[in-house]
Amino acid sequence: MTAMIDLKNVSYRYPVSDDSVLKNISFSIEKGKFTAIIGNNGSGKTTLCNTIRGFVPHFYKGDLDGEVIIDNTKITDYQLGQLGEKVGYVFQNPFIQVSGVKDNVFEEVAYGLENLGVPVEEIKVRVEEVLKLVKIEYLRDKNPFELSGGQRQRVALASIIVMDPEILVIDEPTSQLDPIGTQQIFEIIRLMKERGKTIVLVEHKMDLIAEYADDLLVMHKGELVMQGPVRDVLADPAFEKYQIQYPHVTEIALQLQKSGIPLSFLPIRDEELAEALNRTGVAVHD
C-alpha cells in the first residue's frame, strides 16, 4: 500500500502566536483508509486538517517545519488551486461554507465543478447523483442562505464530494445534525471509502468512529500522542489519561472489568459486548 498522506516531523506556528499549534507530528495514511482524528478542543485537530489541505502554508502564513507529502508530492510544490481537485475539505462552520453567488442548492453544489471546468452535461449528472446520495434532493431549489444548520452541513458535504477528490478531509460534519442525520453522514463516508477515497475525519462521536473508522490519531495539546488501528488505540490503557470519551460500550466494558467481570477482549462496538462476555461460548438465553 502506498502512503497518500505523509507527515514528517511537522510543526506549525500561526503568524502572531508564540506557541506552536502542531508539535513535531509524524504519521502516514495509506490510500483508501478511513482515519479519524480525535482530541479535545484546542488540541490542533483543525490546524492539522488545514495542513493536509494545504491552507497551511499556502493560505495561513506562519512557520511550518517538517514535510507534508500528499500523493508523493510535497505540499509546497503544489499550487493552492491544484490541491482543490485532489483534497476535498469540508470544514466546521456550515454557515460560512456557502459560495455566496448561487441562488439555489443545485447550482451551489455545482459551483466546484464549474470552477474545475467540467462540461455542463457532466455537471448535471454528477450533481443529480450527489444530491440523491446526500439526500438533499428536496432542497434543490432552495436558497443556500435560507437553510438550517443541518441542511447546510449536508449541502457543504455534497458540494465537496461532488468534486470527487481522492482525499476527503472532513472536520466535524455532524455537529448540527440529529442522530439519524449523523448516521446517514457516516454511511456516506463509508460509501466514499468503498469508492477508494482516503478519508480523514475529525469527530467527537466515538461510537460512530469505533463503528466506521480504520485508524485513530489522538491529538493532545498540539502533539500526536497515539496512533494506530481504532481497536488498538482504545485498548491501550494510556488512552484514558487524555480524557477523551470512550465509545459507550467500551466505557461499560471497562466498568465491568473493574467490578471483576472478565472479558475476552475490549469491545468497541455495541454488538461485540455480548461476545466479549460470553467467552466460554454459553448462549445468553440458555
Added chain:
Amino acid sequence: MKQNILLQLHPMTKFYFTLFLFAIVLILPGYLFSFALFPVLLLIALFAGVLKEFLNIVLKALLSVLVIIFIMQMLFYPGENVLWGWGIFEIKQEGLLYGLLLTSRILAIGSAFILFFRITEVRDFVKSLEDIGLPPMGAYVVLSTLQIIPEMRRQANTIMEAQKTRGVETEGSVLVRAKAFIPTLTPLILSSIAGTEERAITLESRAFSAPVKKTSLHQLTKSNIDRALPIIFALIVIGLLVWRFFF
C-alpha cells in the same frame, strides 16, 4: 415570464439599447424628444410586465431630484428675459428652458437605466460581461455583494437582538436609537471582516483558483435579433451624429 420576447433578449442587447438611448438623448437638441422618450419607456415596461415596479422606482428615485433641479435652474440660471419676479427670486426664460432640457435628459437617461435593471437579471448581466472578458474574480465580487447584503441585514438583526438581551436600549427616541448604533454596527463590521477569511477558504475548497477554464451551468444564448439590434443602434447613432454636425 420566459415567453416574453423582451425579457428573452440577451442582456448585452438590452444594455446596448440603454446606451443607445443615452447617446441619442445627448445628440438630439431640445427637450421635447427626451420627454417623449419617457412614455416610450413606459410602454416597454408595460410590455415587459414591470410597469408597476418601474414607475415606483422612477417616482422614488428621480422625481424629487428632477423637481429640485428644475426649480434651481429656473431660479438661478443666468439670463435676461425675466418672466416673473418676486423679491430676489426671478424666473428667467433661459433658466426655464435649460431646466426643462436638463430634467428631460436626466429623466430619459435615468429611467432608461432603471428600466434596464428592471428587465435584466443582474446575474445574467454579469454573466454576459464575463463572456466578453470580465475576470471571474470581478464577477464574483459583483454577484456576492448582491447576496451578502440581505445576509448582512439578517446578521445585523441578530446582533441587535443579542445586544438587546445584554441590556442595550435599541428602541425609543432618535438619540437612544443613535446610541444603539455603535454597539450594533461595530460587531457587524468586525464579523464581516473576520468572515472574509472563511469565505476565501470556502471558495478555495471549491477550487476557485483551479488553473483551468471554468464552465458555467448558466448559459446565455444570442438570437439573430441580438446580433442585429446593436448594429441598428450603432447605425442610427452614427446617422444622427452625421446629421447633427454636418447639416
